[in-house]
Amino acid sequence: MPVVFRRKTAEQRARRWRAAYPLIHYIDANYQTEKRVNKLCDRLEKLGIDKNRLQLAWVSAAEGEKFANKAKEMSEIVKKVSKAEIEKTVKILKADRLKREAKRRELDAKRAERKMAEAEGVEA
Numbered sequence: 001m002p003v004v005f006r007r008k009t010a011e012q013r014a015r016r017w018r019a020a021y022p023l024i025h026y027i028d029a030n031y032q033t034e035k036r037v038n039k040l041c042d043r044l045e046k047l048g049i050d051k052n053r054l055q056l057a058w059v060s061a062a063e064g065e066k067f068a069n070k071a072k073e074m075s076e077i078v079k080k081v082s083k084a085e086i087e088k089t090v091k092i093l094k095a096d097r098l099k100r101e102a103k104r105r106e107l108d109a110k111r112a113e114r115k116m117a118e119a120e121g122v123e124a
Contacts, residue, residue, distance in 0.1 A: 030058070047092050052077060 014028040041051040059067045
């Protein structure tokens, strides 16, 4: 039977490195950042905000031209945003933040009630 070698994915390699070197925190930071940005883009889209206003670009110190092009592209996007659109975005984000804070307070209250009930059960 022939021996088959499977190529490991980048995430599998990162997991292996984390296991071997647990104190090196930056091995998978790029993957974590990419996941966070993708989640935030999805959230912006659900809120009705143009997701192109948030972008992530991997640029090394040796890629000055690539950085300059990306900076130009982003400055063009910023110039196209109107004052009304900014005000609308601020309003949407404030409403979303208030909604999330209310939900968090509600969950905290439920958690506190459960702890009180558990404490009463232990004392009885």
